[in-house]
Amino acid sequence: MRKKKQGFRRPVIIKKPKQPQEQPSVDPITGKKIPKSFVFSRGKLPAPLKQLQMDLRKLMLPYTALSLREKKRNNLRDFLNVAGPMGVTHFFILSKTATSPYLRVATTPQGPTLTFKIHEYSLAADIARSQLHPRCPKDLFKSSALIVLSGFVSGDPPLQLTTNMFQNIFPTIDVKTVKLSTCQRIVLLNYNKDTKLIDFRHYSIRLQPVGVSRRIRKLVQSHQVPDLRNLLDVSNFVTKAGYGSESEADEEAATVTLSSDIGRVNRASTKSAVKLHEVGPRMTLQLVRIEKGLCSGEVLFSEYGKAGGKGKSDDEMQGEEDEEDQDGEHPEDSED
Amino acid sequence: MAEEMTMVEPGRGKRKFFKKQGHKKSSNKAKVMPPQHGQKKVKIDKKMKKLFRKRAREYNSDDEDEEATVPATSEPKGLASITNKRNDEDDTESEDGSEDEGAAGPQKTWNKNATDMNNHSSDDEGEDDNEIQPGITKFTEGCRAFKMAFKNIMQKSVPDDMLGPILSGQRKLVVDKLAEEEAESKVKGEAKKEKKMLAEKGHVKPATYLDSHEKFLISVATKGVVKLFNAVNKAQTAQKGLNPSRTKDAKEIRKRTKQAFFSELGKPSLPAIGTTTKAKESTDRVEDEQPAWAPLRDNYMLTSSRLKDWDKMPDKNVSDDMGKTSEDSSSDED
Numbered sequence: 001m002r003k004k005k006q007g008f009r010r011p012v013i014i015k016k017p018k019q020p021q022e023q024p025s026v027d028p029i030t031g032k033k034i035p036k037s038f039v040f041s042r043g044k045l046p047a048p049l050k051q052l053q054m055d056l057r058k059l060m061l062p063y064t065a066l067s068l069r070e071k072k073r074n075n076l077r078d079f080l081n082v083a084g085p086m087g088v089t090h091f092f093i094l095s096k097t098a099t100s101p102y103l104r105v106a107t108t109p110q111g112p113t114l115t116f117k118i119h120e121y122s123l124a125a126d127i128a129r130s131q132l133h134p135r136c137p138k139d140l141f142k143s144s145a146l147i148v149l150s151g152f153v154s155g156d157p158p159l160q161l162t163t164n165m166f167q168n169i170f171p172t173i174d175v176k177t178v179k180l181s182t183c184q185r186i187v188l189l190n191y192n193k194d195t196k197l198i199d200f201r202h203y204s205i206r207l208q209p210v211g212v213s214r215r216i217r218k219l220v221q222s223h224q225v226p227d228l229r230n231l232l233d234v235s236n237f238v239t240k241a242g243y244g245s246e247s248e249a250d251e252e253a254a255t256v257t258l259s260s261d262i263g264r265v266n267r268a269s270t271k272s273a274v275k276l277h278e279v280g281p282r283m284t285l286q287l288v289r290i291e292k293g294l295c296s297g298e299v300l301f302s303e304y305g306k307a308g309g310k311g312k313s314d315d316e317m318q319g320e321e322d323e324e325d326q327d328g329e330h331p332e333d334s335e336d
Numbered sequence: 337m338a339e340e341m342t343m344v345e346p347g348r349g350k351r352k353f354f355k356k357q358g359h360k361k362s363s364n365k366a367k368v369m370p371p372q373h374g375q376k377k378v379k380i381d382k383k384m385k386k387l388f389r390k391r392a393r394e395y396n397s398d399d400e401d402e403e404a405t406v407p408a409t410s411e412p413k414g415l416a417s418i419t420n421k422r423n424d425e426d427d428t429e430s431e432d433g434s435e436d437e438g439a440a441g442p443q444k445t446w447n448k449n450a451t452d453m454n455n456h457s458s459d460d461e462g463e464d465d466n467e468i469q470p471g472i473t474k475f476t477e478g479c480r481a482f483k484m485a486f487k488n489i490m491q492k493s494v495p496d497d498m499l500g501p502i503l504s505g506q507r508k509l510v511v512d513k514l515a516e517e518e519a520e521s522k523v524k525g526e527a528k529k530e531k532k533m534l535a536e537k538g539h540v541k542p543a544t545y546l547d548s549h550e551k552f553l554i555s556v557a558t559k560g561v562v563k564l565f566n567a568v569n570k571a572q573t574a575q576k577g578l579n580p581s582r583t584k585d586a587k588e589i590r591k592r593t594k595q596a597f598f599s600e601l602g603k604p605s606l607p608a609i610g611t612t613t614k615a616k617e618s619t620d621r622v623e624d625e626q627p628a629w630a631p632l633r634d635n636y637m638l639t640s641s642r643l644k645d646w647d648k649m650p651d652k653n654v655s656d657d658m659g660k661t662s663e664d665s666s667s668d669e670d
Contacts (some may be wrong), residue, residue: 046535120540130542148560175571188557256565274561275591276554
């Protein structure tokens with residue numbers, strides 16, 4: 001009797017608490033420092049701009065503080081003191097004036113600082129609401145975004161500085177070792193020479209196989225059982241051609257041959273079509289000012305500055321370019 | 337009718353009063369009282385009785401005062417009795433006032449005449465009447481006063497105003513207050529609108545369709561992604577070629593480049609190119625056979641592979657795909 005009773009007892013299982021995974025501060029392959037960022041605001045922001053701040057934090061994941069909180073008494077020096085030990089390399093500062101909101105992008109600890117005027121912005125929620133089928137897979141924000149810069153070909157020093165700044169904000173990609181499954185998002189910065197405006201967009205990348213019929217592709221991608229009531233045989237499901245919309249026509253330019261498997265559908269050494277879905281936020285920026293220090297120091301470039309000031313800033317810009325060349329080979333590594 | 341009611345009630349009161357007095361005071365007074373009543377009945381008619389009783393009421397009040405003074409002097413110990421008597425005096429005073437108001441002038445003259453004749457009998461009658469009347473008079477007085485006040489208030493005519501019953505002096509004030517409140521609400525509303533406008537400055541809701549600018553941006557981003565993926569593909573395929581042993585680097589590099597070339601060309605040209613690749617592979621294997629005995633076994637493998645290939649060639653596309661996979665696996669093994 002005792003043995004039977006003992007047999008019925010359930011074993012006690014002690015679960016060990018999982019320790020949070022520490023993010024590496026240095027890229028294990030290239031040995032370079034991974035850039036991290038803080039997104040915060042100065043002054044009181046209205047509700048839409050607060051939401052924009054949250055969207056920017058999501059955009060900068062996984063190397064940013066998603067739940068960063070600031071108080072009225074906090075000043076810029078406080079953030080600087082915290083940024084040092086945590087390895088934060090960039091600040092995104094949102095502020096608002098009567099004319100329009102402003103976004104400052106600064107490198108810690110000593111600058112420079114680029115000030116952008118936000119002419120128009122749309123939140124991620126607005127963009128999701130405007131789409132018929134908004135897409136948001138669960139692994140979208142687990143890896144950092146890629147960056148594409150277009151229209152920055154002109155040799156103006158302020159644009160070059162802007163290009164270098166944004167390229168260094170996102171971690172560099174080693175073409176030889178990167179996994180394509182980690183490339184989930186892309187940030188586009190498009191410069192328009194005529195209007196001097198920069199279009200800021202955020203897309204999610206989706207790959208779907210080429211040469212497969214629509215029905216089979218849908219069956220494999222989604223886990224739903226198809227409706228076969230109107231069919232006499234299973235072969236009819238495969239043989240019958242489904243009607244594809246005009247936008248689904250595959251373009252030669254948008255097809256890619258993959259070197260590794262991505263998901264259950266896109267296999268190595270097979271062709272896949274690249275599809276982009278906008279995730280938001282969406283901004284229209286204008287470069288207004290460049291300061292030498294962190295939100296302080298000498299003004300190197302100003303959209304509304306005097307002619308004399310511009311001349312001086314040009315000379316100093318040349319000096320800074322030399323310094324940047326000495327610093328590192330970041331622009332060469334990133335092939336975007 | 338009222339007089340008759342009063343006539344009946346004092347009779348009852350008398351009996352009660354007698355009993356009380358009998359208990360407290362001496363019995364002599366009681367004995368003296370009855371013969372006087374008998375005498376009155378014999379001599380006087382009913383009408384005369386009524387008149388005498390009325391007159392006696394007034395005289396009773398005067399007599400009571402005298403009695404009050406006498407017992408105090410005679411019995412100083414009895415404090416309670418003194419207080420009771422004082423209460424009685426108060427009642428009598430109120431009754432006197434009411435009687436004066438109700439009574440007419442000539443009645444007073446009759447009362448004065450009656451005093452001389454009926455002092456003793458009037459004492460008892462007056463006391464009884466006093467006890468009963470005060471309640472009745474008070475009730476009637478209260479009712480009358482209330483009625484008069486109520487009628488006066490109801491008769492008043494109040495003008496009808498939109499603002500309701502407000503004191504005339506404050507009508508203008510109320511109007512001013514209402515006007516001020518409306519003005520304040522308008523101002524607040526405008527202020528809120530301005531705040532919203534400032535908050536929403538720059539916030540644009542995107543259109544549900546993609547305009548030309550958006551399409552252009554998407555195409556630019558797509559080109560960027562394609563370039564990146566192609567570059568990654570090239571680099572990693574080259575890297576794969578380098579992984580195996582050093583002796584076979586050149587061969588595998590060539591194979592990888594061939595595969596890349598085939599992929600660039602596209603599907604329709606695959607079968608023709610496949611044949612060329614097979615021929616090249618066979619030549620390489622022949623060279624290997626010569627040095628030792630082990631290569632002879634390789635010869636057997638080659639023959640078997642050849643037979644398989646020849647068998648699969650005339651079959652459908654599926655068999656072709658199988659052949660390709662077998663080639664890949666064999667190359668990996670080598």
